Amino acid sequence: MRDKPMTIRDIAKEAGVSRATVSRFLNGGHWVSEESAKRIQDVIDRTDYVANERARSLATGRSNSVAFLLGEPQELLFADPNFSTLLRSIADELGRKGMSLIMMTTDNENENRRNLKYLRGGHVDGVLLVAWHLGVRKGLIHSLHAMEMPVVVAEYPSVDSDSTSYVHVDDYRGAIRATRYLAERGAGSIGMIAGPEGPSGTLARVRGYRDVVKDMTGEPAWIEHGDYSKDSGHDAALRLLDRAPDLDGIFASSDLMAVGAMQALRERGKSVPGDVQVIGFDDQPLAQISEPPLTTMRQPFAEIGKRMVDQLLVLLEGGLPVGTTLPLELIVRQTTR
Template sequence: MLAGATNVDPAMTSAVEREARNLGYETNAAARVLRGGRAGAIGLVIAFNEIGSINGTFFATALKGAAKGLSAGDVQPVLLPADDEDRTKIPKFLRSGAVDGVVVILQHEITHLVEVLADAPVPIAWVGRPHGDIGPDPIIVDVDNHGGGVLAARALVEAGRRRIGIITGPPDMEQANDRARGWTEELTRSGIAPGPIVHGDFTVDSGMAAMTRLLQRDPELDGVFASSDLMAAGAMRVLQAAGRRVPVDVSLVGFDDVLIATTSEPPLTTVRQPLEEMGRAAAEALIAVIQGDPVDRVREFPTALVRRESL
C-alpha cells in the first residue's frame, strides 16, 4: 500500500497511511527496487584517499557540481569511496540495485575501475575520459586537455622562457597524455625544443619529487608546466628551497584552477577547467539516459588561461 498500489480498499489505505505517519515510517527504497521500480539514487564514485582533503581539490569541485545536478533532478546522491586495491566492492554494490547509475570522478587512484566497470549493470557517466575499453556508448564529460597544454606552453613562451620542462601526470591517464602532447606541439611550433619530461600523480608530494628530478636534469630551467595545481604547488616549494625565484628566475603554470592556485605564494597562473560545470553536466546526462531521454553522451568543455603572479 505504501508503495502506491491502487487495488486496495481506500478506507484501509487511509488507515494504514495514518498509522505509518504516526510511527514515522518511510517507504523502503530497497523494497521498491525488488518490485521493479527505480532506486531514485545515483552513486558518486571517488577515490577513498581524497576524503581527507575534500576542500580545494580537483575532485571536490567536480563532486559539488555532480551533487547539484542530482539534487536539481530530485535524485538522491550516494557517496561510494573506492580504494586502489579493492576491485570487487563497487561492482558488487552496483549489482544490488541500490542505485540507478553512477558518476565516476576519474582520478589516478581509481583508474583500475575502468576495466571492472566495463560491463556494469547500470549506466555510468565519467568525469574525465578513461583510458581503455569502457563499453559501448559511454557517457563522458571532459575538458580540452590538449588545448590546455597548448595554452600553458604558449604562455611560457610569451613570457620569454626558452628552457621549459613539464611535470605531467600518470601515463595511464588520457588527460595527462593530452596535456603533454599539446605542450610539446606548441613548443615545437614556436621553434623551442621541449625540455625534460617527468611524471607525477597529481599530488603535492609527487610535484615536489618531480621538480627535484627536473632540476637534476636541467638546473637552468626557466619555465615549468605542471599539469595539475597540486603538483605545481609542490614544484614551487622545491624551486623556492633551491633559491630559484618564481617568477623572476622560473615561470610556473599549473592546471585545474582549484583553491591552492590562489593561496600559493605567489598565486599560480593556471589553465582552468570548469570542474563544477563538468560534474553537473555528467549528472544531468546520466539522469537523462536513465529516463530514456535524448542526450549528448560525449561533451568536451573548453579551457582558459588564468593569469596570476607565477608567470
C-alpha cells in the same frame, strides 16, 4: 557471477517454492515454513542475491539515488582536491534535482566486488564514475555495461566510447595553451611536471606540451612525473633543475604540484616569475593564496558536475549516450610575467 540481479521469480524457481512465499520471506518471514525458508536462504547465499530496492519503488520504478563511484584509493578523495571539488558540484546538482547521492570507493578487489554486488541490487538508478587510470576505468565500464547500469564517466572512456556517456575537459588544448603562454612570455626552456603515467589526461597534456616545445622553442622536452601532490611537485622540480639548470618555465599538471615546484625553486635560489615562470592546472582555491598567486588553467568543475548529472538523467529516460568535451580557461596571476 550473474550480470543481472536475481529476481524473486529466479529465487522461487531455484528454491522450488512460489513467488509469494519468497516475497513473504523477504518481508519478514511470516507464514513461511522452516524448510521453505532454509531453501530460499540457501539460494540467496549461493547467488549473492540482493533485495532489489528499485523493484520495491512501484510508484516510480526508481530508487531516486545515484552512486558516485570513485575508482581510486579512498585517501585520494581527501588528498587530491579535484575529487572533492567534483563530488561537491555533483552533490549540489543532484540536490537541485531532488535526488540522493551514495558515495562509493573502489580501493581493492574485495571492495570492487562488494560495490558491484550492491549496484546489481538496484539500490541506485545510475552511476557517475570517476577513475583516472585506464585499466580501472575500463574494467568498471565493462562491469556496469554488463549489468545494464546507466553510467556517465568523468573522463574520456577510451573503451566503448560510442556506447558510454562521458564528460571531460580538453586536456590537449589546455596543455597547448599553458605551454604556449609560457613561451610567449619569454620562456625559452620549459619543463613539465606531468601527472602519473597511464591516465588519458596525462597523455593528452604531455602531447600538448611536446607539440608546443617542438614548434616554438626548439629546446628539448623536459618531463618529470608526479602524483598530483605538493611533495611530488617539489621533488619533480628538483629533478628538472638537475637535468636542465637553465630552465626558465614550468608547466605543472596540478596546482598542488605547481606550489611544490615553487618551493623547490626557492630552495635553489630562483625567484618566481623572475627566474622561472610557473603555470598550474585546475584553479583550486590554493592557486589564489599561494605565494605568489598562481597562473593556472581552470577546470570548470561546476559545469562538469552539472553535465554529468544531466547526461545521466537523459540515460534514465531512455536517451542515447553522448560525449561532452569542455574547454579550459587560462587564469593569469603573478607566477608569469
